[in-house]
Amino acid sequence: MQREVLLGDEAVGLGAIHAGLSGVYGYPGTPSTEIFEFVEQRTAGSGDVHAFWSTNEKVAYEEALGMSWAGKRALVCMKHVGLNVAADAFMNSAVTGTNGGLVLAVADDPGMHSSQNEQDSRVYAQFALIPCFEPRDQQECYDMMIEAFDLSEELALPVMVRLVTRLAHSRSGVATREPRPQNALHPTREIRKWTLLPSNARVQYRHLIDKQPELLRRAEDSVHNRLNLAGRRGVIACGIANNYFLENVDDGHDLSVLSLAQYPVPAGRIRRLVEHVDDLLVLEDGYPVVENMVRGLFGLNGVRIRGRMTGEVPRTGELNPDLVRSALELPPHPTAHQPSPSLAGRPPALCKGCPHTDTFRALNEALSEFENPQVFSDIGCYTLAAFPPLEAIHSCVAMGASIGMAAGAAHAGYRPAVAAIGDSTFSHGGITPLLSAVQQGVNLKVIVLDNGTVGMTGTQRSMSTGDALDHIILGAGVAPEHLRIIEPTPANHAANVQILRDELAWDGTSVIIARRTCLEAIKRKVS
Numbered sequence: 001m002q003r004e005v006l007l008g009d010e011a012v013g014l015g016a017i018h019a020g021l022s023g024v025y026g027y028p029g030t031p032s033t034e035i036f037e038f039v040e041q042r043t044a045g046s047g048d049v050h051a052f053w054s055t056n057e058k059v060a061y062e063e064a065l066g067m068s069w070a071g072k073r074a075l076v077c078m079k080h081v082g083l084n085v086a087a088d089a090f091m092n093s094a095v096t097g098t099n100g101g102l103v104l105a106v107a108d109d110p111g112m113h114s115s116q117n118e119q120d121s122r123v124y125a126q127f128a129l130i131p132c133f134e135p136r137d138q139q140e141c142y143d144m145m146i147e148a149f150d151l152s153e154e155l156a157l158p159v160m161v162r163l164v165t166r167l168a169h170s171r172s173g174v175a176t177r178e179p180r181p182q183n184a185l186h187p188t189r190e191i192r193k194w195t196l197l198p199s200n201a202r203v204q205y206r207h208l209i210d211k212q213p214e215l216l217r218r219a220e221d222s223v224h225n226r227l228n229l230a231g232r233r234g235v236i237a238c239g240i241a242n243n244y245f246l247e248n249v250d251d252g253h254d255l256s257v258l259s260l261a262q263y264p265v266p267a268g269r270i271r272r273l274v275e276h277v278d279d280l281l282v283l284e285d286g287y288p289v290v291e292n293m294v295r296g297l298f299g300l301n302g303v304r305i306r307g308r309m310t311g312e313v314p315r316t317g318e319l320n321p322d323l324v325r326s327a328l329e330l331p332p333h334p335t336a337h338q339p340s341p342s343l344a345g346r347p348p349a350l351c352k353g354c355p356h357t358d359t360f361r362a363l364n365e366a367l368s369e370f371e372n373p374q375v376f377s378d379i380g381c382y383t384l385a386a387f388p389p390l391e392a393i394h395s396c397v398a399m400g401a402s403i404g405m406a407a408g409a410a411h412a413g414y415r416p417a418v419a420a421i422g423d424s425t426f427s428h429g430g431i432t433p434l435l436s437a438v439q440q441g442v443n444l445k446v447i448v449l450d451n452g453t454v455g456m457t458g459t460q461r462s463m464s465t466g467d468a469l470d471h472i473i474l475g476a477g478v479a480p481e482h483l484r485i486i487e488p489t490p491a492n493h494a495a496n497v498q499i500l501r502d503e504l505a506w507d508g509t510s511v512i513i514a515r516r517t518c519l520e521a522i523k524r525k526v527s
Ligand code: SF4
Pocket: 349, 350, 351, 353, 354, 355, 356, 381, 451, 455, 456, 518, 519, 520, 521
């Protein structure tokens, strides 16, 4: 046995490799990016694990499903909101089932450190009727990946492993095992199972429903769901919340505790706990998934159930040891590090010299002729242009949403309808709304900020940059004379403003590509 010090994300990646992985798929997104990168780096040169970023999470999921169809083990990883993009393929893969093991590692971001919401992916696992593991620490990240691949092949279902930011991005020692061999290529021949025509889908959905008692039995018997009955006060601690709980109690505590890390929710174990206690605190880093279920099943038994829904734990935000301590009604710890009141605030900002700064300066000046102009933005470094001094963008909702929203505003008569989107986000979710806008002849101005990389998540490869980007835009039907390319530099400022003004004055769909390489990408290339 060897030991390595690993991030939670890296432990997930290594567990997958040691489980006999043949392919890793994903789209970069904090806090999940390091899963893919770890597998890519650890297997580089061996040639036996396919590792190539996908254009978006749906494509990644479908590629992983195809590898599973061929009989090999596939890992698909993404952040929580990425699962919204992949949801169509994800939900239906529970109905087709799998052949080779298929594991979805999804990293949630309670507290929204770098996300638009704090949705809890356990709800998606419940929704799709598939098993879910929620590791408590980095060792379990590793171990549960191996178990998840085995379970996926035993049940012929995709299996989810759910992480949260704090686990994904913290390190601990992990004991590793001997790597397993990869599966041989053995494509499925079960055509009906994989062809979800209604007549086949009804049969497959029935199979999925028939598997549910077995999923529940596995969770009830799981070594990961540990019940320890003691006093009349009870605690359910899910995933990483168990660590926060243990940080606050000593070995001699007399609380009755159910520590949960495998779903579906084991109602039998919860029943035993509820029948034993008068008061039950539920600790979850995410939505009150278990708390609501417990209240629904046992809320009328006279047991006081507490948690996020009753205010002992804040309804929103990331869980932490201090919040758990307060919910346990323990006196606060004297804090080790007091924040210094003299520290200046440091809001996130674009890098000094970033090409986006020059693009938005030019755009702001070109738009200054309009009264209160609003720019629909997308997700990337350029979203930071929302802050002073630029204050150049005024929305950020979902990957690719800038173009669709600007088009919708144009339908309503809003002028000027301007969207700002990065080159990678454009390939992720911007091509289809542009195609739609061109077909409708919408008066829309799309600024594509082509910095040649996925800057925000660590300069991963962009799928649509340079000539490839130009060809896609022309292929979508944008008139060649209204595809303008500018180089955003201070020296080009006046010329760039003029080009933007010309396109704003034209009644049709224009695309202005602001092309200059991300400084971080240049640094990485040089180093
Ligand atoms: S990483 Fe690149 S794109 Fe992002 S702010 Fe820095 S220079 Fe600009």
